[in-house]
């Protein structure tokens with residue numbers, strides 16, 4: 513066993529994939545310190561996320577502006593609130609799971625060791641009880657960003673505020689009940705498979721509620737195609753495809769066929785790039801002026817958006833076909849059968865276009881930080897309170913916090929300013945009748 517002794521001496525990385533399934537992660541297969549370092553890092557990043565989540569939760573629960581009841585909170589804050597609760601519920605489970613792994617590896621326990629009465633499936637259950645909510649932990653903040661951007665650049669109030677806020681909560685709740693759809697190929701009783709198939713289907717309902725409300729927000733709006741809005745619309749389109757392939761994969765006999773193929777890789781990227789990455793880029797273009805006081809160039813931004821959108825779809829759409837042709841995931845070598853080589857070539861070309869698109873935004877940020885147009889406090893005529901303060905905001909955010917009377921406080925403030933101006937107007941007219 514030359515290879516295992518090399519492993520022992522050179523302390524290689526944790527070669528058990530990102531899921532570290534047992535028995536791949538046990539101390540006889542991987543005795544090196546790599547897995548232990550991985551366990552330590554899971555704890556470290558877990559504590560960091562947990563502390564951050566508690567902070568978000570406490571801030572939202574205790575420090576809202578005067579008059580901002582739950583029903584007047586920005587949808588982005590709703591998303592962050594639910595994201596924080598999900599983290600608080602899911603992180604302790606993965607922390608416990610890796611702690612059991614640590615005691616298995618070093619203190620003689622056998623939680624995951626089948627030969628000693630343990631269960632490798634226990635690891636998978638604990639891992640995915642965290643792992644599936646983690647998808648929503650990544651995507652929900654993106655949903656929140658989109659819910660802020662769409663109404664501003666449609667010049668319409670958000671359609672179905674309550675439905676969008678409620679569906680965020682429902683997605684989180686259902687998201688805690690579907691973890692074993694990642695385990696359809698394990699020897700589980702059929703009734704368990706059916707439960708997790710149906711619960712996974714159910715998530716399509718609140719997600720569909722969101723989709724329809726977002727589209728209804730756009731409907732007959734005065735749409736402004738700013739870069740933030742382009743990324744938001746790109747999100748709607750891309751995430752929709754990811755959601756639909758998710759329904760395919762939730763059907764367990766279909767999953768038996770597709771699991772561990774590139775179809776899953778394609779689905780994951782449509783959900784996470786469509787859901788998280790595109791919405792983060794929308795958020796960067798939307799809030800860059802607020803963060804820096806300068807506009808992020810719209811010209812380069814549009815170039816970046818189109819390169820990213822086209823690059824993304826060229827890379828990942830074809831991966832559905834790669835998967836349907838049977839290519840397994842997690843391999844970089846594959847037999848030259850069928851169209852696999854052509855498909856992989858197309859995918860590789862797409863990835864370079866996608867990377868170029870990201871690079872254009874990085875260059876855009878560097879240029880705009882120095883030379884971008886000065887934005888002023890409210891360049892977009894935003895709806896939410898951050899646009900009330902200067903860009904960038906002072907350390908204390910607000911010298912005086914205005915009282916909140918609706919979901920769109922900035923509209924109220926603008927209306928109030930307009931009313932004050934028109935009330936003054938007759939006085940001005942009376943003083944200068946000749947100019948009238």
Ligand SMILES: [Cu+2]
Nearest residue numbers: 644647693694
């Ligand atoms: Cu899942």
